[in-house]
Amino acid sequence: MNIAKMFGEKVVFSFEVFPPKKDSGIESIYSTIKDLKELNPDFISVTYGAGGSGAKNVDTAELCSLIKNEYGIETIAHLSCLYNTREMVDEILERLKDAKVDNILALRGDITPGLETQNDFQHASDLAEYIKSKDMGFHISGACYPEVHQEAEDMETDIENLKKKVDAGVDHLISQLFFNNDDFYWFYEQVQKAGINVPLEAGIMPVTNKSQIQRMVSMCGASIPIKLAKLLQRFGDDPIAMRDAGISYAIDQIINLVASGVDGIHIYTMNDPYVAKKITESVHNIIGSDNLKK
Numbered sequence: 421m422n423i424a425k426m427f428g429e430k431v432v433f434s435f436e437v438f439p440p441k442k443d444s445g446i447e448s449i450y451s452t453i454k455d456l457k458e459l460n461p462d463f464i465s466v467t468y469g470a471g472g473s474g475a476k477n478v479d480t481a482e483l484c485s486l487i488k489n490e491y492g493i494e495t496i497a498h499l500s501c502l503y504n505t506r507e508m509v510d511e512i513l514e515r516l517k518d519a520k521v522d523n524i525l526a527l528r529g530d531i532t533p534g535l536e537t538q539n540d541f542q543h544a545s546d547l548a549e550y551i552k553s554k555d556m557g558f559h560i561s562g563a564c565y566p567e568v569h570q571e572a573e574d575m576e577t578d579i580e581n582l583k584k585k586v587d588a589g590v591d592h593l594i595s596q597l598f599f600n601n602d603d604f605y606w607f608y609e610q611v612q613k614a615g616i617n618v619p620l621e622a623g624i625m626p627v628t629n630k631s632q633i634q635r636m637v638s639m640c641g642a643s644i645p646i647k648l649a650k651l652l653q654r655f656g657d658d659p660i661a662m663r664d665a666g667i668s669y670a671i672d673q674i675i676n677l678v679a680s681g682v683d684g685i686h687i688y689t690m691n692d693p694y695v696a697k698k699i700t701e702s703v704h705n706i707i708g709s710d711n712l713k714k
């Protein structure tokens with residue numbers, strides 16, 4: 421099913437997971453997906469590691485297949501292109517096709533020091549165009565950046581490039597995490613002005629761990645509002661208090677986004693079903709869908 425077709429009548433509510441790390445077993449991901457299924461998300465997306473899909477036992481395509489075919493949940497396979505040749509992409513597309521995975525989040529991928537880039541694709545738009553040209557029936561999503569992509573000159577240029585991505589065939593966008601909804605609203609307005617009319621989901625990362633958030637923020641450049649900085653300062657060294665404060669902050673963000681008419685909410689679950697459950701329980705009436713199983 422085309423994920424973009426889910427939007428319109430309701431606020432789409434989705435999760436993101438990552439394949440288990442190389443040294444961890446696959447049992448944990450089975451139990452994570454089983455728990456997330458109880459929350460009845462509209463879809464679950466699965467990340468793709470730079471230079472390959474990371475895990476020893478289960479990679480992005482396999483995990484998407486499991487989510488779709490064993491758990492009956494729609495899925496999006498992330499696929500980055502900087503470190504892949506056309507042949508490597510072809511192989512992944514065939515595997516996704518065989519697994520009946522219809523949706524791909526076309527990404528450039530982050531630049532990883534020490535890994536040699538390939539020359540077939542420069543930008544996510546090149547990958548989107550290539551996938552479209554294969555005519556294999558895939559629907560393509562893309563990433564966008566409410567606080568501007570770190571390498572972009574300014575928001576105007578970044579949005580011009582986003583338009584190229586949409587023109588290349590992307591029909592659904594998921595935003596980078598952000599902690600200040602005003603950044604998202606301003607970005608959304610500029611996107612609309614640029615004539616980009618595809619559904620745009622807000623990416624929400626519950627801040628449940630101080631060091632994890634410091635790492636994420638240094639990677640993606642998201643700014644920390646004073647309200648969140650205070651939570652980190654007060655509860656950062658108390659894991660349970662920080663988790664609960666972070667969940668509450670994410671819920672506040674979501675309520676405000678839904679009240680403002682957001683197309684969808686994409687939760688970066690960090691493979692933590694407890695956090696996803698607490699958030700879903702608090703917002704499913706607000707979202708107005710059946711996101712908790714009866």
Ligand code: FAD
Pocket residue numbers: 466467468469470498499500526527528529530531542543544545562563564569570571572573577578579581582584585594595596597623
């Ligand atoms: P692009 O769209 O190619 O943009 C990268 C930069 O190039 C931007 O500055 C943009 O303005 C510019 N640009 C874009 N198109 C053009 C063009 N045609 N001409 C000139 N300049 C252009 N990374 C992973 O490795 N695996 C994942 O699974 C993953 N999932 C993600 C999910 C989401 C929702 C998001 C927001 C990010 C994710 N990332 C992931 C991180 C992402 O790969 C990085 O942010 C990366 O730096 C940019 O990827 P992109 O697809 O947005 O790149």
